[in-house]
Amino acid sequence: MPQYFTLQEANEALKTVRPLMDEIQAIREKILANQPEAWPAIEKSAGNGGNKALSRMVDDFEKLDSLIHQILDTGAQIKDINIGLLDFSAMRDGREVYLCWKYGEGDIAFWHDLDAGYAGRQPIDSF
Numbered sequence: 001m002p003q004y005f006t007l008q009e010a011n012e013a014l015k016t017v018r019p020l021m022d023e024i025q026a027i028r029e030k031i032l033a034n035q036p037e038a039w040p041a042i043e044k045s046a047g048n049g050g051n052k053a054l055s056r057m058v059d060d061f062e063k064l065d066s067l068i069h070q071i072l073d074t075g076a077q078i079k080d081i082n083i084g085l086l087d088f089s090a091m092r093d094g095r096e097v098y099l100c101w102k103y104g105e106g107d108i109a110f111w112h113d114l115d116a117g118y119a120g121r122q123p124i125d126s127f
Contacts, residue, residue, distance in 0.1 A: 002096070003075040007127065010099045011057045017058040020067050021084050021103050027064045028081065031057065031102040058095045085118060092127060099124075 005013065071078060073085070076101040077098075082102020088100065089096060090111065100110040100121050110121035 002095075005075065005088040005090050007090070007099060007108060007124065010076075010090070010101075014101060014107065016074055017071055017075065017076055017086065019090060020071050021086075024064060024067050024071075024081065025084060025103060027060050027067070030042060031060055033066075053069075079118070088126075097127075098127075 014079075034084050066076060068081070075088065077087045077089070085099045087098035088101070088108070090099045091097070092111070095115055097111055099108045100112055100118070101108045109124050110126045111124055112120040112122060114117070
């Protein structure tokens with residue numbers, strides 16, 4: 001059974017989540033910046049036992065994995081890591097909905113039905 005958040009609880013969880021998401025986005029940018037040089041190294045290393053550049057990237061991926069798990073441990077659901085989109089399960093009028101937050105936003109300002117997704121976000125004042 002999912003953990004349900006009140007709006008206040010979800011905003012409180014963001015105090016933990018924001019710095020983690022800052023780190024995730026920084027690592028994501030670093031990985032993307034190294035992607036052009038990494039792919040040929042990946043292809044070569046598959047048959048020859050490894051590559052120094054790839055070994056350095058392993059640390060980034062391990063840190064990324066740790067950060068993702070720390071966010072998930074708060075009860076938040078990561079919906080899109082590229083834009084830093086998170087949902088917090090909540091109850092509205094007896095049905096499950098999501099309180100929705102995107103990296104760079106302040107407090108939670110949107111919610112949506114489970115099947116509506118990001119495109120169906122509604123202002124929190126209608127929550």
